[in-house]
Amino acid sequence: MFSNYRIKLGAGIMNANWHKKKKIYNDLSQLCGVSVILTEEYLSTFCTNFGGMYSISPLAVVCVKNTNLIIDIIHYCNINEIPVNIRGVGHSFGTQSLSKGIVLVVSVENPVFEQIDEYKFKVSAFETWLSVEYFLRKNGLSFPILTRHPDTTVGGTLSVGGYGEDSYLYGSQASCIQSYTLITPDGKRHRCSEDSNSELYNFGLVSLGILGIIEDVTFEAIPLRVENILYVIEFEGVFHLLNFLILISEYSNLDIEAVTCQLYRGRYYVNMVLSNNSVQTNIINKVLECQVTGCIGYKYHSVSDYRGRTFGAYRHDLWNREHVNLWGDYCVDQNNIMAFANFLLNKIINNDIFIRNKGRLLIILKKSPSLSKFFPFEPISKKMSGIVFGVGVYFTFPRSEREEYERLKLLHSQILEECILNEGRPYLAGWHEMKYEDKIKIYGDDYIKILALKKRLDPKGIVNNYDFFSIEMN
Ligand SMILES: Cc1cc2nc3c(=O)[nH]c(=O)nc-3n(C[C@H](O)[C@H](O)[C@H](O)COP(=O)(O)OP(=O)(O)OC[C@H]3O[C@@H](n4cnc5c(N)ncnc54)[C@H](O)[C@@H]3O)c2cc1C
Numbered sequence: 001m002f003s004n005y006r007i008k009l010g011a012g013i014m015n016a017n018w019h020k021k022k023k024i025y026n027d028l029s030q031l032c033g034v035s036v037i038l039t040e041e042y043l044s045t046f047c048t049n050f051g052g053m054y055s056i057s058p059l060a061v062v063c064v065k066n067t068n069l070i071i072d073i074i075h076y077c078n079i080n081e082i083p084v085n086i087r088g089v090g091h092s093f094g095t096q097s098l099s100k101g102i103v104l105v106v107s108v109e110n111p112v113f114e115q116i117d118e119y120k121f122k123v124s125a126f127e128t129w130l131s132v133e134y135f136l137r138k139n140g141l142s143f144p145i146l147t148r149h150p151d152t153t154v155g156g157t158l159s160v161g162g163y164g165e166d167s168y169l170y171g172s173q174a175s176c177i178q179s180y181t182l183i184t185p186d187g188k189r190h191r192c193s194e195d196s197n198s199e200l201y202n203f204g205l206v207s208l209g210i211l212g213i214i215e216d217v218t219f220e221a222i223p224l225r226v227e228n229i230l231y232v233i234e235f236e237g238v239f240h241l242l243n244f245l246i247l248i249s250e251y252s253n254l255d256i257e258a259v260t261c262q263l264y265r266g267r268y269y270v271n272m273v274l275s276n277n278s279v280q281t282n283i284i285n286k287v288l289e290c291q292v293t294g295c296i297g298y299k300y301h302s303v304s305d306y307r308g309r310t311f312g313a314y315r316h317d318l319w320n321r322e323h324v325n326l327w328g329d330y331c332v333d334q335n336n337i338m339a340f341a342n343f344l345l346n347k348i349i350n351n352d353i354f355i356r357n358k359g360r361l362l363i364i365l366k367k368s369p370s371l372s373k374f375f376p377f378e379p380i381s382k383k384m385s386g387i388v389f390g391v392g393v394y395f396t397f398p399r400s401e402r403e404e405y406e407r408l409k410l411l412h413s414q415i416l417e418e419c420i421l422n423e424g425r426p427y428l429a430g431w432h433e434m435k436y437e438d439k440i441k442i443y444g445d446d447y448i449k450i451l452a453l454k455k456r457l458d459p460k461g462i463v464n465n466y467d468f469f470s471i472e473m474n
Pocket of ligand 1: 085086088089090091093096097125146147148149151152154156157159160162164214318429
């Protein structure tokens, strides 16, 4: 492998990167259970992610088979001042999971899948949610929240939050984690929970991994739901849809378990999952027929295992390297959603650029945020009230359309600005170029605290460094 690489490099053989690559290869290949890959073809698949907007060439991709080797790699990178960034499956949209140094891929030979008691489990953070869910289902259980793409890794989504239709009740995947093991950039292992290493616990999730590598997580699973009612409701416009959602959130006798909404090909839909009984359908039907305006039509049917839908529908490979995916999600609460929706309708949805690029909206909700746990950099905060609306604005377009790309970037910057004006927050998985003043405005002291922690644990910024948490970049 190494000699192939040398031939391919040809005239560039003497450049500085070449020496660094050669050193990494020679040093790390000595370790049992480590593979160092330098071939250009292989590296090229790691220089971008699902978003496809950035291309950063790593020096090497290093694959490790056991988690103790992560500590060796971190020490090596610290001594040699080589940046290292862990990658899950690269389903991010900004520079997350890209590296100027080493891209670390952890594929453990015997991953942890441990049942601690009836509902409590410990699993490896390098596995996908799909494998975790298969494991839980053998016990008739499920993780409280699944995102729309279960092939992402546990560590990857916990580094940004992880939301889905079940967020209505549970919030984020991260907020369902009771404790976890973190390997910090100084190469030490810490068991983190609210009672133990609480500062690390608080900042180690939903922070892009800048405080270290999540090794395993412990959580309480919930019983698998086998019988529910699924409603699909179409509305004339976004305000009708929002009014309906706000109205039904106030019914205390409704057992709503999951909600998502979308604007797809010019039509507004709500998908809502309720417990299966006639009281529920009577209430919803009455609301739709007598209390709200703008409902074009609705249908409902019973579904068995509504969470299992995620496995089939979204598993086909959406990753097309000829396309750029400019996706971003923004949360605002009930007090601000109408103003935000007004902006979206007038400036974004009815805009030629949105229509031409078949822009899509996805809305995820969270009820009663003040009752849930949230990590400091989540897009939902405890201060938000009523229900919180997470609005995803998604564009997918051919890579060759550079001019369109700049226009769409501008649209996203305007949405972010408006979101902040409406006391909202962006989701860390998306694409954002946020100003330092805005980060301070949104996250306050937490932003200063995490930078101080980062400086203490990783003074040279070696492990999982990302611009979002960098003072120099602002
Ligand atoms: C088609 C598609 C659908 C999606 N749907 C949803 C959705 O419904 N809900 C939702 O919330 N999100 C959704 N996302 C976003 C996605 O969940 C996040 O981008 C997530 O981070 C991707 O996980 P990954 O394993 O690919 O991580 P990567 O993209 O590889 O990495 C993400 C970040 O996590 C860090 N990281 C990875 N593993 C670890 C670890 N073990 N320890 C510490 N840091 C780590 C990386 O360094 C990087 O900063 C979707 C994305 C796509 C492409």
